[in-house]
Amino acid sequence: IAPWNYPLQLALSPMIGAIAAGNTVVLKPSEYTPAVSAVLSKLISSVFPSDYVTMAEGGPDISTALLQQPFDYIFFTGSVAVGKIVMEAAAKQLVPVTLELGGKSPCIVHKDADIQLAAKRIVFGKFTNAGQTCIAPDYLFVHEDIKTKLTEEMKRAISEFYGPQPEQNPQYGKIVSERHYQRLLSFLNDGVPLTGGQSDPDHHKIAPTILDQVKDDSPVMQEEIFGPILPLFTYSDIGEVIEKIQSRPKPLALYVFTTNPEIERAVLESLSFGGGCVNDTLMHVATPYLPFGGVGESGIGSYHGFDSFNTFTHKKSVVKQTNRFDFAFRYPSSKNGLRMIRKILK
Known part of the structure; x- marks a missing residue:
């Protein structure tokens, strides 16, 4: 969900990170900059298939409808007041968020x-x-x-x-x-x-x-x-x-x-x-x-460069175990298992 003050850069910059991380994107531009939104929509539709990147133009009612969808991630740039609304909606579905807000710097x-x-x-x-x-x-x-x-x-x-x-x-x-x-x-x-x-x-x-x-x-x-x-x-x-x-x-x-x-x-x-x-x-x-x-009321999460890639990815931790041998002491049937574990931990 992009703001109006830099309507091109603040829409495309996080979108690039999301695409680089292998995601599809629904982009909601600000209704305060309809001319830029129209140009951006034409540009995006000429480059990306709609099931890969799509624009959702409109006012707050469109944002409200989008926030009710089960997205994997929500990235919002805007005011603190609206950021609280976004986070509340996301919390109802446990959708993670990045909130780029503001404050008095x-x-x-x-x-x-x-x-x-x-x-x-x-x-x-x-x-x-x-x-x-x-x-x-x-x-x-x-x-x-x-x-x-x-x-x-x-x-x-x-x-x-x-x-x-x-x-x-x-x-x-x-x-x-x-x-x-x-x-x-x-x-x-x-x-x-x-x-x-x-x-x-x-x-x-x-x-x-x-x-x-x-x-x-x-x-x-x-x-x-x-x-x-x-x-x-x-x-x-x-x-x-x-x-x-x-x-x-x-x-x-x-x-x-x-x-x-x-x-x-x-x-x-x-x-x-x-x-x-x-x-x-x-x-x-x-x-x-x-x-x-930001930090505290000025925002949650970060992006830019490789941090944008990290924002839109999930680190999936996987152990692939060998079948060539097995440590018997790990099992409760082992007589000396507890003693061996204590030795390892020392």
Whole structure:
């Protein structure tokens, strides 16, 4: 069951793993991207026989019907809320699942970071696809000593990437639907924009926005943002950052920018998260040599590369025994069986 935010890649990538492992596949694309689904359906039907790979287009009713079928495996990418529905349906038939979910992925910039490079890489990671990326930095912790310098560099990077009016740039992404657009607009009231905040209702676009003076209990901090809004918090001690992240559900991704090995080690060893980067964003998802997946509320299981093959296979353990000889001591009729077994175990 594929999502709408990367409707081609997130449909085909797990499908490739399933095919490589020798399975047949029923693929359910998102109803939010019907044009992509139509193209994908035409492509798949031209390549694969329908009893090998088939598409099931439609809305939630189709997903509900599919979840009632006795599949061998269910692979779902989407929100935490829908992931719980998928897992509940799968549990009724004891169907194993991989759940690629999301959550609020933190980004930390310590005072010793390469600020210019950090700014560019955070802007890239956050505002690619207008922030509609499951592993996008969801909120930012910056050391108080470098807040002004980092935000200035981020403003410069936004202008370099998307121009002075990003919401008017045809190559800057749209928000997928009116409902999501209105939800994101409401988040703009939860702080003070240091940059951005402009919107284009006709095209469902919101300019890349860095939001300052945000409270921990504000609506923008209660759910995954999944849009081009980045709440910013300052800190003086890395310990307080670690404690705040630990108080939240385990995120799908985490990013830390530092040149201090002790800070790096403290963050990576103290926090549980699906995957992430040191001094970068998003790039851990680009390598086929690392498994990709969440932990806790951010997901169950992983895939990519050979891990996709492992996800869609079952390791069948078989012993083929010899007939040339037989150990008599293994049987209960053996007089010295227990003594021999004790010797072997020693």
